[in-house]
Amino acid sequence: MERDQLLNYCDTLLNVAAWRDYAPNGLQVEGRAQIDRLVTGVTASAALIEAALDMRADAILVHHGYFWKNEPPQITGMKYRRIKQLIQNDINLIAYHLPLDDHPLYGNNAGMADLLGLSNLSRFGHQQLAWAGELTQPCSVESLAALLNAGLQRPPVVVGSTEKWIHRVGFCSGGAQDYLSDAAALGLDAYISGEISERSTHIARECDIVYFSAGHHATERFGVQRLGRHLAEQFGLEVCYIEIENPV
Structure with missing residues (x-):
C-alpha cells in the first residue's frame, strides 16, 4: 500500500492531533513510498533496524522513535548510525508514543x-x-x-x-x-x-x-503488536513483531 495512505490511517485512528507529546508522532524518517512488509518493535534501536534489514522490511513501526524533546539536535554518533542505516536502505521509520499508550483498543x-x-x-x-x-x-x-x-x-x-x-x-x-x-x-x-x-x-x-x-x-509491547495485527488484517500487509530483549 502507499505509505501516505498508511500514515493517514494511523494518524486518524490514534487521534495524533489531540496529544501534546515529547517527540513527533507518525513518519520520522522517510523511506520508499510503497509499504508491503512492516516490522514492529518497542524501540528503534540498531538491533531492530538490523532485524528489519534481514527481513527486507519497507518500514519499521515503533513506540520509541527519535527526536525527543530536550535531546541534543545534532545527528551524530549513535543517532547518525541509526538514521544512516534507515536512509541508505530506504526504510521508513514510523513512531507513535503517547497516542499508542492510550488507544482504547490497540494501546x-x-x-x-x-x-x-x-x-x-x-x-x-x-x-x-x-x-x-x-x-x-x-x-x-x-x-x-x-x-x-x-x-x-x-x-x-x-x-x-x-x-x-x-x-x-x-x-x-x-x-x-x-x-x-x-x-x-x-x-x-x-x-x-x-x-x-x-x-x-x-x-x-x-x-x-x-x-x-x-x-x-x-x-509497552502491547501497542505495537496490537496495532501491527490490526494493520495486517485491515490492509493485508505482511507484519512481523521483533522482540529485542530489554530487562528494564
Missing part, C-alpha cells in the same frame, strides 16, 4: 487492562493518560505479582504493604511512576507502571498503596 494500557481482566475503567493523571479499574475479585499482592510475571515475562519490583488485599488498580505503561501519588489520592489499592524511582518506595509506604514496577519495555 499499551488497553493491553494491560485485558491482562489484568479489569472492569469499570476510568482515567486519571496528566492528560488523563493513566487508567484505573477493578479486578474481578480482590487478590493478594503475591497473586497480582505472579499474574504480571506470567503475562509480561518479567517479575515486577514490588514496594509497599505486601499484606494488603488488592481490588482497585491504577496503571500506566512505561515511565509513569510519578502517577503513583495520583493513584493514592484516588484511594486505589495498587498502581502499576514500568519504571521505579527512589521516591516511589516512600510514596507507596506512606500513602498506603502497593506499587508494582513491571518494566518499561515489558509494559
Whole structure:
C-alpha cells in the first residue's frame, strides 16, 4: 500500500492531533513510498533496524522513535548510525508514543487492562493518560505479582504493604511512576507502571498503596503488536513483531 495512505490511517485512528507529546508522532524518517512488509518493535534501536534489514522490511513501526524533546539536535554518533542505516536502505521509520499508550483498543494500557481482566475503567493523571479499574475479585499482592510475571515475562519490583488485599488498580505503561501519588489520592489499592524511582518506595509506604514496577519495555509491547495485527488484517500487509530483549 502507499505509505501516505498508511500514515493517514494511523494518524486518524490514534487521534495524533489531540496529544501534546515529547517527540513527533507518525513518519520520522522517510523511506520508499510503497509499504508491503512492516516490522514492529518497542524501540528503534540498531538491533531492530538490523532485524528489519534481514527481513527486507519497507518500514519499521515503533513506540520509541527519535527526536525527543530536550535531546541534543545534532545527528551524530549513535543517532547518525541509526538514521544512516534507515536512509541508505530506504526504510521508513514510523513512531507513535503517547497516542499508542492510550488507544482504547490497540494501546499499551488497553493491553494491560485485558491482562489484568479489569472492569469499570476510568482515567486519571496528566492528560488523563493513566487508567484505573477493578479486578474481578480482590487478590493478594503475591497473586497480582505472579499474574504480571506470567503475562509480561518479567517479575515486577514490588514496594509497599505486601499484606494488603488488592481490588482497585491504577496503571500506566512505561515511565509513569510519578502517577503513583495520583493513584493514592484516588484511594486505589495498587498502581502499576514500568519504571521505579527512589521516591516511589516512600510514596507507596506512606500513602498506603502497593506499587508494582513491571518494566518499561515489558509494559509497552502491547501497542505495537496490537496495532501491527490490526494493520495486517485491515490492509493485508505482511507484519512481523521483533522482540529485542530489554530487562528494564
